[in-house]
Amino acid sequence: MSPATNTERSHKAQKVLERFDKKLSRQVVSSLVSCVHCGMCTDSCHYVLANPDDPSYAPAYKADRIRRIFKRHFDWTGRVAPWWVHARSVYTDDDLEELKDIVFGKCTNCRRCTINCPMGVDFATFNRMARGLLVSVGVMPEGVSVVSKDQWEIGNQMGVLKEDYIETLEWMAEELQMELNDPEATIPIDVPDCDIVYSINPREIKYDPRTIADAAKIFYAAGEHWTMPSEGWDMTNFGLFSGDDDLGGAVARRLYEKVSDLRGKTLVISECGHGYRSTRCEGPNWAKQDINDFAMESSVSTMLRYIRDGRITVDKTRNTTPVTFHDSCNNARSCGFFEEPRELLNLVCSDFREMYPNRAENYCCTGGGGAMSMSEYTPRRLKSAKIKAEQLKATGAKIVVTSCHNCVDGLSDLIRHYNLDMKVTQLVNLVADALVIEPKAEAPEAAVPVATADGELAGYTILVADDEPDLVTFVSTLLEDHGATVIGASNGEEALSLARAHKPDLITLDITMPGMSGDEVFVALRKDPDLRGIKACIITGRPELRRLIYERPVTPPEGYIDKPVDEESILTNVKKILEVHHES
Template sequence: MKGRIVSLAAGSQPDSRSATQYRMLSRLFRERLTREMAFSMVSCVHCGACAQACHYALARAHDPCMTPAYKADQIRRMFNRNMNWICRILSGRLNAGTSAADADMERLRDIVFGACTGCRRCTFNCPIGVDNAALIRFTRGILTEMGVVPEGLSNASRNQWLSGNQMSVTEEEFFDSLDWIKAELQYELGVGDLDILVDKKDCDIIYAVNPREIKYDPHSLMNAAKLFYLAGESWTLPRYGWDQTNFGLFSGDDRLGAFMAGNLYRAAERLRARRIVVSECGHGYRSVRWEGYSWANNQQTIPTESVVETVMRYLIEGRIKVDRLRNTGSVTFHDSCNVARYGGLVEEPRWVLKQVCSDFREMYPNGVNNFCCTGGGGLLTMPEYRPLRLEVARIKADQLKVTEADTVCTMCHNCRDGLGDLIDHYQLNMKVVQVMDLVAEALVLPPGNEGNINE
């Protein structure tokens, strides 16, 4: 991977597909350019402030190719070569990109998919308002359309198109997992009336999950089912449209974004649900709560929230009781970029954590200034970029170490895996959990519901 990153510097050789790709690239630039993108294309003054914001640039301070401005400049070279008529005529003299450099799609792919998690920290730190993260996603979308996309990302996207979920979970697997969760919970709580309903009409909540909760990690969904049962909630999962994740966000493909978010919106409409709740997933939250409504051109007619906000409501309304002494270890919180910086949820998870843990400690910087877990932007599905990802994860590892906490908590499945990976790599003495794990541990069961909880 180190060799590959060295090749991010401009000037690689053209490949045989150049002419066709060049024409396609020109067309896609013309068709997709928005006013916001055009602004970011032309407004950078190269002050360098964003270099201090990016974990890639900070961890590889010796490598100018890792600065957000450099990465965006590689996109600008393409833009100038294709969109600016002066540059089209005088491209060589203006260093706007030669046809050879323009044709080097793979180099651009390694930049926009392999050297940026789309965390948007650079955008927040640009005095001009240049949105490098949006430029990166815009370019990912163009490369995806051209088929120049990492295989892992492409496979997960294809799964979503074909099966409606990123892991191609079949209906049989879906119902098997629900049956198993139901049986476990009935035993744990010693109750027979706990159910997990699918496609039930007129519920207060339609709940959407990350497919890993069905395929690999049923405890997340189990925690939610337990919470809903104790709160006396009327809720359902949809038979189709239950995957709240969205590879359209990572690949830059707004049509996939619209398809996936639209599946859930249509399910909510069909089942006449009164609220959409998504499990703990950063990019899923951003996709369903914010971006999806515009991708799918859908009016938001019912509230949409994260399950962490649901927990907060229940606690305020007195629908559940918790005991913070059930979680006595030291806990710090990692803000997912998609939840905090893009989604504006900063205080809510902290409020909940302070109710369910007795030793909560902040990590710095935090909230909208937090550093990425380094697994964002779909990076976990692209093993070819793992060495670089773990190298630049040093910034996050240092941040975690200073807290001296036993546990880092996050409200995102993706961050959980990203953090777990770097904790192993840097041999930190720390475990990773999600907010709902700590909530489930702290839940006080009403008399009669203790069942077999201690077994």
């Protein structure tokens, strides 16, 4: 099979057609030919439910945008009677842009339509294929481009450099030693012959290091012989989202090779839906590699095993706030991994409330499929989150637990957007909170790093920009109490002017301010040769932040804090950004 040549076709369109042929596996072809347009998929899609009057969101309609190309070039029905089967080719770069809007902007590849299709049409699979075809000719959202390039070249999808990764692990180890009053509590790096090699999502390094500290605390309590790798540590895989199988294979291979080099017995994957699916299920195929010398499991299974085997003791009365559980699409629908987290939740929480529908029928957080990196579709994404918001609200829970970092971000955004009184957390946090650890006897006090209470920020000038006077006062007072010189600004223009006048070491920046937004101030700072060295910490309750993280017209901010803020999160982040360490 080969596509018809057409001298009027654009070069990119021709290349897409040439590669289309190579992507036609039996699974893809069977899905492309078997749709009977019965409409069973329609009500299964969260985009349709939020946009009932717009048929362009229906899975069958979206699938037909890809199917008609297949019919035109690769299926006999389309060659014989193209008008009968609505066969149509792609000719121009505009055709490709239109396809991009559908495959990236109107589907999160959640696969809910797949399990509701009586014909077994797996739309997500060929939607991903179409993404890959577009990526191969450079047609993709800017955020997809940024994240893919980071993962190709730096080795992780958030561009975390090796020195920052190591430094964050050392910092978390230091915090752990203080908390446990045990200098032997540590986060081992590159230790060979361990029972567990622990891999993580770069989001944990960049924005949520507490999850690493909590996992380390659990390994400590279990007496585990474990390590983290210095390289090849990112278990996420943007190839799943971008459709780039080469990226999928390269990322998976780096991880597998590192575990083999360390002679680890089990690769444990921290809580991440697409990371789990990519690493454990899809990765060996992309990497064209059999994995025989080590096992792979989710950290949820590891934690559950520790409790079952009596290696850790937990007290569920420490987590009494009502919780519900959100199934990640990749975990539940694509990997059948949904009973283990519930069993674990019931062991560490006293008030677990099921969300309906659940397990493989659960609705997407709306941040899946790389949607969090595509800010041009944010309004669409948040509108489609209405069904998820209603699901969450109906549980009456105050905490939604999920085993996925993408879901953490997607749920956090929709909770803010729909003003729900909830917060998001992960199982590792709840297990760590429920841990019963006997105090270490006779710990040598002198060896334990001790933080200086006051004056840690002495010598630093920090500009606090926020249009809420109470927040400026709160943050300023806190930072001044720790020795910093603080300047306050109530709007974007003032913040930029004060930054030019005072050249602070750090600016904490609210995104939503009247006039010049924090987003605009941040980009202006980064583009100004005299100001671009000022470190920035975004403090926001709004999802516009995603643009700064994922599209990155400029160097990303050094940190961010979600509103509502608390003393601990502000101090922790500010000290990390300014690289203020505890004194031994």
